[in-house]
Amino acid sequence: AQKITQTQPGMFVQEKEAVTLDCTYDTSDQSYGLFWYKQPSSGEMIFLIYQGSYDEQNATEGRYSLNFQKARKSANLVISASQLGDSAMYFCAMREGRGFKTIFGAGTRLFVKA
Amino acid sequence: EPEVTQTPSHQVTQMGQEVILRCVPISNHLYFYWYRQILGQKVEFLVSFYNNEISEKSEIFDDQFSVERPDGSNFTLKIRSTKLEDSAMYFCASSDYKGNEQYFGPGTRLTVT
Numbered sequence: 502a503q504k505i506t507q508t509q510p511g512m513f514v515q516e517k518e519a520v521t522l523d524c525t526y527d528t529s530d531q532s533y534g535l536f537w538y539k540q541p542s543s544g545e546m547i548f549l550i551y552q553g554s555y556d557e558q559n560a561t562e563g564r565y566s567l568n569f570q571k572a573r574k575s576a577n578l579v580i581s582a583s584q585l586g587d588s589a590m591y592f593c594a595m596r597e598g599r600g601f602k603t604i605f606g607a608g609t610r611l612f613v614k615a
Numbered sequence: 616e617p618e619v620t621q622t623p624s625h626q627v628t629q630m631g632q633e634v635i636l637r638c639v640p641i642s643n644h645l646y647f648y649w650y651r652q653i654l655g656q657k658v659e660f661l662v663s664f665y666n667n668e669i670s671e672k673s674e675i676f677d678d679q680f681s682v683e684r685p686d687g688s689n690f691t692l693k694i695r696s697t698k699l700e701d702s703a704m705y706f707c708a709s710s711d712y713k714g715n716e717q718y719f720g721p722g723t724r725l726t727v728t
């Protein structure tokens with residue numbers, strides 16, 4: 502069964518607008534971590550944001566925020582004020598329990614239009 | 616800013632040969648990882664390494680693969696008897712003891728011909 506589901510293979514957003522990238526996850530562990538990574542066309546993996554399952558507040562890092570809805574098992578990434586440089590593939594990932602194995606979703610390709 | 620480095624950036628090898636991919640993790644990090652990404656597909660966890668031993672591995676990480684920290688700075692992935700389907704980008708990553716931020720290297724693109 503899919504542990505991490507990203508249902509949007511591609512998304513378009515107008516420059517300066519906000520965009521939400523969806524991510525749902527499946528786990529029976531009470532303790533887990535959720536991550537978002539950005540992969541530009543150059544191929545590197547850039548860490549964006551982390552949310553722990555016990556964190557009560559939604560994580561924020563600059564223009565990135567993670568909309569964590571535990572009951573719905575969703576961890577959507579919100580990018581505010583999109584920039585052309587935000588065009589990239591975005592991966593949602595999860596680490597379960599006390600382990601360090603990180604499972605990635607299939608990714609969403611974001612296109613920012615000028 | 617400290618970063619994870621990987622060498623080589625691109626490795627071409629013939630089927631059946633052995634390859635060693637090298638990584639230098641961030642110096643004060645304790646956990647090290649290898650991932651692979653077949654072109655156009657998702658990133659797949661291979662193995663995590665802590666205190667000179669494997670802490671977790673995926674089903675992909677079979678006897679064909681091995682990891683080693685031969686000295687205080689390098690972390691290597693050895694792939695024996697390479698197959699065509701081993702062609703992928705291989706990423707090394709490292710994190711501190713919390714593991715909340717795994718920093719990835721730029722990757723090594725392995726092409727098996």
